[in-house]
Amino acid sequence: MPITSILDIYTKKKYLNKEITINGWIRSKRTSKIGISFLTITDGSSINTIQVIAKKSLYNYVTEIIKLTTGCSVIISGVLVLSPGNLQIYEIQSNKIKVIGWIKNPEKYPISAKKHTIEHLRKFCHLRPRTNLISAISRIRNIVFQSLNLFLFNKQYLWVSTPIITSLDTEGSSSMFKVSMLDNNNQYTNNNNKKFFKKDVFLTVSGQLTLEAYACALSKVYSLGPIFRAENSNTKKHLTEFWMLEVEKAFSNINDISKFAEKLLKFSISYVLDNCISDLIFLQKKLNRNIISYLNDFLYKDFINIEYSEVINILQKNKNSSYENINWGEDLSSSHEKYLVHKYFKSTVIVRNYPRLLKAFYMRMNSDNKTVAAFDILVPNIGEIIGGSEREDRIMYLEKNMNKVGLNSKNYSWYKDLRKYGTIPHSGFGLGLERLIIFITGIKNIRESIPFPRTIRHADF
């Protein structure tokens, strides 16, 4: 008999009063005095569970049902009916329950029916998707991923995979992981490594430079893959391995690309609202936040566009104790961002045209010779969620910048070729997938936004 997912039970109307078979895991069980058992089943397809009524008289399995505990896996057949109770819409009047897998030592099951802290669950990343919290986040994460691909596909952007193993340091930082070969004794040797790639190689911190090469040929491209930062930051906001969307468009400028980034963010949020409303309602209750209203708010308000220089004026004029003093040329701290987004504008803000020295070598110098055509999108509660810029398309400026930051020009001669041969104005941006998920779900720690988080001192599983 074909299996019906719990998602289908709730979203397709055709199963009512029909015999169906489901499979999944016991979420909870109670048994009435007259020998009727009520099982709550989850299969991960939805935040919704389905109640199963198991009458003693119907079974050869009475002893088995008595032994069932949270987490046991089962296959159940029965008729789907409207539930007379007011806690659920549907229930299954079962006529067959097959136990597939038991829980060894139920009292030791790390995610038993009782409440667990997020920190406890983090130790059991392999089991935590069985909880409502992590399964809801996982379904939202999936929809975010699908929404980005769908939006970009519809806009004729081509997905391009940029390399992970690289000799480049796009962000000019030294926070990179080194990749090396092992010798036969599983030992690292410099010699071995040299033989393999003929050079030192690292894990990429951004695919942008190689993505630019494709934008300079195919016009509209994006990449979506893992990115690595070997930063010694043990905070709620940092992962050493995370997923990044990078978008690059030929013949574009800061106006086009920042508007496009706004549309993309809004599409993604509206797609999540359309596809994950049950999960959002669950998170809203669980985390006690008005998630749905703030996402709707986000959708229907235009982002504020403002110059970096104007931001400095605002911060200097409205000086108050919630943030430190700031001068032109200095970077915005999170307290400045909070003031702008939450207090001053009460809106998502796009800050544009930052001082040259604050931004990366590849960003395009403006005609004032002091600022570059960069932009950051600052959203409530998160801060920067997108960073982008026009790319320096003039070889002279580019070479000057590269010399200044001390990049090895030899490694980048191919990048300069893009400016020597049919150069074009082009722009792009990067979006951290996990930051977007934090923004949507309202979770506090980025470690809950990705299945198996890698942070300093943690590469378990």
Next chain:
Amino acid sequence: MPITSILDIYTKKKYLNKEITINGWIRSKRTSKIGISFLTITDGSSINTIQVIAKKSLYNYVTEIIKLTTGCSVIISGVLVLSPGNLQIYEIQSNKIKVIGWIKNPEKYPISAKKHTIEHLRKFCHLRPRTNLISAISRIRNIVFQSLNLFLFNKQYLWVSTPIITSLDTEGSSSMFKVSMLDNNNQYTNNNNKKFFKKDVFLTVSGQLTLEAYACALSKVYSLGPIFRAENSNTKKHLTEFWMLEVEKAFSNINDISKFAEKLLKFSISYVLDNCISDLIFLQKKLNRNIISYLNDFLYKDFINIEYSEVINILQKNKNSSYENINWGEDLSSSHEKYLVHKYFKSTVIVRNYPRLLKAFYMRMNSDNKTVAAFDILVPNIGEIIGGSEREDRIMYLEKNMNKVGLNSKNYSWYKDLRKYGTIPHSGFGLGLERLIIFITGIKNIRESIPFPRTIRHADF
């Protein structure tokens, strides 16, 4: 004025006899004796180019047009009309041509209008997407990626990202890259590394084990990301960094999952036929292969399902010089696969139930106690394109296998938990994205299937 892509010119009918603006690069130029220039423009959105007519009398730009060479970037406005010539459907009667970027030293441009070998282009991975061949492959690669996400999304599979940095060795090989921290002098030190993750870590060879944890909670999941093999193989078939789709389904067996893999492959191919027919026609001419007819063939034939043991019988009975002798227990070589697929069955073949010793520790032992419920899908010209199996869901068998291959049981206790707590029959498979692209496009070397190939001695760009 908004920009019209060349793809839209050819697929939407609304632009005919309208003023449009395009941007892109000069593919070629010729000038007639009476001073009319014919420019062929590409923008990467399509294999099709558009011819632009530039009449001397209309321009202030005569001197510029004379200097234009292949690769120069331009923005052109004019009226789209039906072309009187029989080499193209449309042309643009231009009234404005703006040159954006020149080619420095056209005679040195690495991908000038003349023919180049594939090996030459490989040295210029940053410029080769400007060629018809690599741009066609890139567009097909994009559609393959989109098709996999679309198919799995429609089947209610959730995309899950599995970690890249790992301490696991899923395939039991030693072909892994080590990941380490740098100290302040950019030097590798064992000490530093130990501090960062508290253990030795590597680049993943497969996300399957962690994906199983999610299947054992969310039922239907997949991952799609980069995978690394530090193999010393300098062949047309090997990359050290490539993209892999991994699919994992709860409550499933080898029959379900191999049928599902067949459907997925066929959906992907039909989606490419629907979306990339112009690129396929180009490749068909360029590579002199009947790509479109063999893809259609692939779609409309059922795959042959056959036992490994039966394959051995066939190979022993039909002994001939095209392949080596083979005994039960030995692995199929590419010559055996070729005989089966091209000669004996003339079809795609799913070989099932391989000897235990040929396959990985996580595959489920069959009741014969000799074979495991594994399957490989062998397609024409490529050989294995998908490998999958039922996973060993019985803790006793699993532990035995892990001991046999010498895995460090401590690292895998979480994996065993999946069998201790509500274990379920589950199955999955892996599909190499680049192999699928080779199969579809008919290209000979895997280095053309990915933008910036990483192979032994090559980590350029």
